[in-house]
Amino acid sequence: MLKDMIQNESNKVIKEYLNDVHAYDLAELFIELNDEEKDKVYSLLSNEKLAELVSYLELDEAAEVLTDFDIDKQKQLVEMMEPDDAADIIMELEDEEQEELLAALGESSDIAQLISYDDDVTGSAMTNLMVVLFPEMEVKQATKKVIQEANDVETINTLFITDVNHLFLGVVPLKKLIKAKTPCYISELIEYCPTVRDTDPITQTLEAINNYSIFEMPVCNENNKLLGMVTLDDALDIYQEEAQEDFERLSGLPETVQGNPFKTALHRVPWLLLLLAISVPIAMITSHYESVITAAAILVIFQPLISGSAGNVATQTLAVTLKMFSTNEKGFVKNSIREILTGMMNGFVIGSIAFGTTFAFTSFNTSTSEQPIKIAFVVGASLWMTIFIAPIIAITIPSILKFFKFDPAVASGPFITTLLDMTALSVYFGLATFVFGGF
Numbered sequence: 001m002l003k004d005m006i007q008n009e010s011n012k013v014i015k016e017y018l019n020d021v022h023a024y025d026l027a028e029l030f031i032e033l034n035d036e037e038k039d040k041v042y043s044l045l046s047n048e049k050l051a052e053l054v055s056y057l058e059l060d061e062a063a064e065v066l067t068d069f070d071i072d073k074q075k076q077l078v079e080m081m082e083p084d085d086a087a088d089i090i091m092e093l094e095d096e097e098q099e100e101l102l103a104a105l106g107e108s109s110d111i112a113q114l115i116s117y118d119d120d121v122t123g124s125a126m127t128n129l130m131v132v133l134f135p136e137m138e139v140k141q142a143t144k145k146v147i148q149e150a151n152d153v154e155t156i157n158t159l160f161i162t163d164v165n166h167l168f169l170g171v172v173p174l175k176k177l178i179k180a181k182t183p184c185y186i187s188e189l190i191e192y193c194p195t196v197r198d199t200d201p202i203t204q205t206l207e208a209i210n211n212y213s214i215f216e217m218p219v220c221n222e223n224n225k226l227l228g229m230v231t232l233d234d235a236l237d238i239y240q241e242e243a244q245e246d247f248e249r250l251s252g253l254p255e256t257v258q259g260n261p262f263k264t265a266l267h268r269v270p271w272l273l274l275l276l277a278i279s280v281p282i283a284m285i286t287s288h289y290e291s292v293i294t295a296a297a298i299l300v301i302f303q304p305l306i307s308g309s310a311g312n313v314a315t316q317t318l319a320v321t322l323k324m325f326s327t328n329e330k331g332f333v334k335n336s337i338r339e340i341l342t343g344m345m346n347g348f349v350i351g352s353i354a355f356g357t358t359f360a361f362t363s364f365n366t367s368t369s370e371q372p373i374k375i376a377f378v379v380g381a382s383l384w385m386t387i388f389i390a391p392i393i394a395i396t397i398p399s400i401l402k403f404f405k406f407d408p409a410v411a412s413g414p415f416i417t418t419l420l421d422m423t424a425l426s427v428y429f430g431l432a433t434f435v436f437g438g439f
Contacts, residue, residue, distance in 0.1 A: 002029035006037050015044045023049070027056035042068070051080035054089065063092035075104045078111060082154055084127045084234060087114040122205045123198035125238055126219045126228035129154040133161050135169060135187035139180045146177070158216040160226060161190050168195060168218055168226040195220045198227050202238055209235045281422055289429035298362065299432055302354075302379045303425070309350060310386040310424045311417045313343055317394035318416055325402060339391045347387030355380025374435050382428040389427070390420055 005014050018026065018041065030041065030053060042050065054062045054077060066074050066089060078086040078101070090098055090111065102112055110128055117123035131149050133142050142159070150156050159177060161169045170190040180189055195218045196205045209217050215232045317339050324332055358379040362372035394416055 002026075002041075003032055003037060006033070006040055011044060014040075018045055018049065023052040023056045026053050030057070031061060038065075038068075047073075047076055048080055051077045055081050055085045059088055059092045062089045067093065067097060071100055071104050074101055078105070079109075082127050082129060083110040083114055084125055086111045087124070090115060091119075117198070120202055121198065122196050122200045122202050122219055122230060123227070125202055125205075125234055126198065126230050127154055127234070128228040130216070130229050131156055131159050132166075132226065133159050133172065133186050135161060135163065135185065135190065137186045138182065139177060139184045139186070139189075140182055142172075142177060142186055146174070154229075154231060155216060158193075158229075160218060160229070161186060162226050166225050168220050168224055171218070193218060195224075196230070197222060205230055206235055206239055285422060285425045285429070289433060298375060299378070299429070302358065303428065305354065305379070306382050306386055306424045306428045307421045309383055310390040310420045313346065313387050314390040314394040314416050314420050317343070317391040318398065321395050321398050325398065336395045339395060340388075343391040344388045347384040350387060351380040351382075351384030354383045371436075378428070378432045378435050382424070382431055385427050385431075386420070386424040389423055393420060393423065 002017075005017060009017075021029075026049075030038070033041065045053065054065055057065060066077065069077070078090065081089075090101060093101065102115070105112055114124060114126070130153050131146050133145065137145070146156055146159065157174050159172045159174060161172060163169060171193040172186060172189045172191065176189055176191075193214070194208060194212050196208055198219050198221055205217060205219075208214070209230065209232065217230045217235075218226060219228045219230060220226055320335070320339060324335060355376045359372050359376035362375050397416060397419070
């Protein structure tokens with residue numbers, strides 16, 4: 001639509017449309033334009049609208065747009081954005097461009113302070129665009145301050161109360177302030193509100209926002225000094241990013257790369273080579289049992305059944321384990337025991353069915369084996385043992401990583417599956433060697 005308007009409508013009509021359209025919709029239309037059309041949009045947009053547009057673009061696209069302007073214009077635009085959004089965009093710039101812009105902003109700027117935090121801590125996601133009141137304020141004075149600052153803050157639904165040293169005391173909902181009748185002081189309206197620390201893991205803050213059903217979570221330092229807040233909309237964005245990261249790790253992806261297929265392939269090749277390398281022991285295990293495979297070649301037919309079933313069970317347990325970690329659910333030991341017992345029972349049922357099916361198959365196809373009962377026992381018992389072992393591995397590996405302060409999600413599907421394949425083959429062919437007199 002915007003593309004057609006640029007080609008067919010006057011600048012006046014286009015400008016009116018740009019001023020009226022929501023920045024999200026404008027961002028969706030903007031990415032379809034060529035460089036010449038984008039330049040025309042730049043010329044018709046006010047700085048405020050342009051800053052809003054950049055905030056709604058994907059981070060890499062926003063950084064690219066920002067670099068279309070000189071350093072003075074970049075400074076103006078980022079100062080009009082919410083500090084947390086601006087910080088995220090600046091982090092996407094090349095090192096030299098980032099340093100130049102941060103130097104223009106100054107070390108004392110709110111954006112520079114946010115960038116100083118690591119990505120995975122709460123401080124990196126907070127904003128200080130909020131209304132702060134003091135307990136000794138009379139409600140009329142407080143209301144006047146809210147009205148004066150309303151256009152410059154992110155939200156006025158929650159009003160934050162501190163003392164003269166900026167120590168956090170509590171909050172006053174806007175609705176409560178409006179209902180208050182003079183003479184009344186803010187100290188009479190203060191409500192308790194839980195807080196998080198700026199150095200807390202961002203996942204812990206997301207959990208607190210969810211548990212307390214808070215739209216604006218106060219962020220304090222270790223001395224309880226109010227630094228900012230994390231809003232619900234930012235929390236939702238972060239939650240989506242965290243979910244995507246966990247999905248990528250579970251899939252063995254270094255990151256989700258969009259656009260250029262060459263760039264995507266370049267990012268994935270090292271990980272695929274790593275997965276290939278750790279699969280080599282599987283081939284070595286198989287070759288170690290060459291004699292039993294030669295004696296009972298039919299064992300090879302059932303090999304994928306053993307590995308596949310164990311991998312499926314492990315993936316389910318891994319998902320449950322990571323969910324317990326991400327939400328800090330209580331009763332981890334109890335839930336782990338439940339998963340292991342479930343695996344044992346499922347293994348017994350599936351192993352029994354596999355025993356009967358394998359026995360019937362080998363009995364009716366005598367050319368494949370002269371010892372159907374032994375083959376059936378090896379397949380059934382191996383399935384039972386591997387499905388029993390699978391949840392133990394899927395719980396143990398992430399737990400070890402968490403203990404050593406690593407992200408448990410790096411125990412991704414491919415790595416767990418490869419480890420299980422090695423275990424399943426060792427159990428399967430080891431049991432076959434024992435049953436067929438290999439010792």
